[in-house]
Amino acid sequence: MTSDGLAPGTEILRAEGLTKRYGKITAVIDLDLHLLTGEVFSFLGPNGSGKSTTVGMMLGLVRPTRGRVSAFGSDMALHPWPALRRIGAVIETPAFYPYLSGYDNLRALAMMLGDIPPSRIDRMLETVGLQDRARDAYKHYSLGMKQRLGIASTLLRDPDLVILDEPTNGLDPAGTREVRELIPRLAQEGRSVFLCSHLLHEVQAVSDRVAIIRQGRMVAEGHVDDLLGRGQFLRLKAADDQALLAALGRIPWVSRIEHLDGFVRAAVPPERAAELNRVLATQEVFLSELSPWAAELESVFLELTGEGAGL
């Protein structure tokens, strides 16, 4: 449950026909998305694909050219402040006052928010492991410490929606693991998490749903399992792949047969895997491998965005 008692699965944010133009450049085109309570939603796209502009519109920082975003019942372009009280966000790199300490930065933020007790500042600094450096000036923090302070600042207001843009950027492996463990924990507490990250295997591990954006347009959106084709495809290997492809083509309940990465991928109902093996054997095609197709989000991403490098 969220702070006002929204049940899990309740829609908290909806973007409809979201479009943003900067002069002749269209950064985001006709984007639709929605967020539910308690889910981890990952938003992926190459550099310059419109992710930050979309996040800016979600927070009411950027005015859409067309379309609208509503969050917690507020129109984010017209009156975002009641909703912003329930959203914690770090956009791109964390930005704080360089001359203030980590503690004082959170104190200033708590003052702006209005009703945050000082004890919560200490608790948040402890949560992100910054309690020993809390009195040091922010300008002396490493990138990883700045990220930790950014995460602490998002959690300070006890938000129902947490927006994290590259939260593991600059963190060491231990810090990265802590953030990876933190994200599902936030969802278990009933918060929604909107995650932008370059680390696709981590996104895959923690996300319920994923959206992929390319040149401002949504190219895919759905549950991670659906996007990866989990439970739909089998990975097959035989001594003669051509004979295997031909035999599969003759079976009516096998579809979407492809030769990928040295294996044959085919859409087969999982409960018929043993039957498939028997049918192929009767056709003198003997399998050396038969397993569920485990696609990686990275390959799906690269396929959909046409990107060879860099997100």
Add this chain to the structure above:
Amino acid sequence: MIPLMQAEFFKLRKRMMTWVVALILVGLIVLLYSVLWSVSGRVTTFGSEHQFTGEQLRRALFLSGSVPFSLEIVGTFGVLLAVVLAAGAVGSEYSWGTVRLVATASSGRLRTMGAKLIVVFGLVAAGTVLAIATALIYSSVITFTSGGSDFDFVTGAFIRDQFEALGRTLFVLVPYIGLAFGAAVAGRSTLAGAGAGIGVAFMEPLVGGLMRLGDEPWKTIPNYFINANAQVILLQNALPDALPRFGPGEHELTSRAANSPGVAAIVLVAYAAVFLALAFYLYRRRDITAD
């Protein structure tokens, strides 16, 4: 809006710039008093338009003249410090990228800008009081060491005059603060705000002087500049004759056919309103992005 003002005050109180600005103002008061006190013991007569004796200068530095003289310093040099403070309070949010933090944490963009304006003006007022206090302390030393411990001048009318002078001085600072705010928001930087404010404060008298050399309508236009009208208002502060005015005197303003104090006040209010409206409008309407 109170939480936003508390946060703004907290940020400015913790910032080195605020204390440096205050220190410069105090230093300026001390420096000018020291120079004038020293000069008063070395000259017998001085001044071109009117002749004053060294003794008259020393007596002008006594307690009775300390408030208007410190306000003359604030009204002239304090403008630059107020501009730096105002531009820094707004522009730094852009250069540090904290403008997004503030925009997502506050209860409204107009309230944020309003809180900044109130706190900056409050600090400028506090700085002015600090300048007066410094002048009073230094003046007390001069008064008591020069045998001038006569407090008959402290009457109800005198005290009222000092408060009116304080009000007039703070009033003339508002358009400059507004200009620094507007330019810092428009240029998304401290440099834009400070540059515009200091540039206007420095360039206006020069440009105005050149324009007055011409015929109508050029020679009248400078009468509607900020500085020209600020000087009309500051001239109402009763400064002892022997103390220097850093702006044009009554004679010079008369020769320029300067505006009356009422018109000057309206002109300054109009400038302040335009600059602040620009700052509030741009901050409210514009996208807040990384660059």
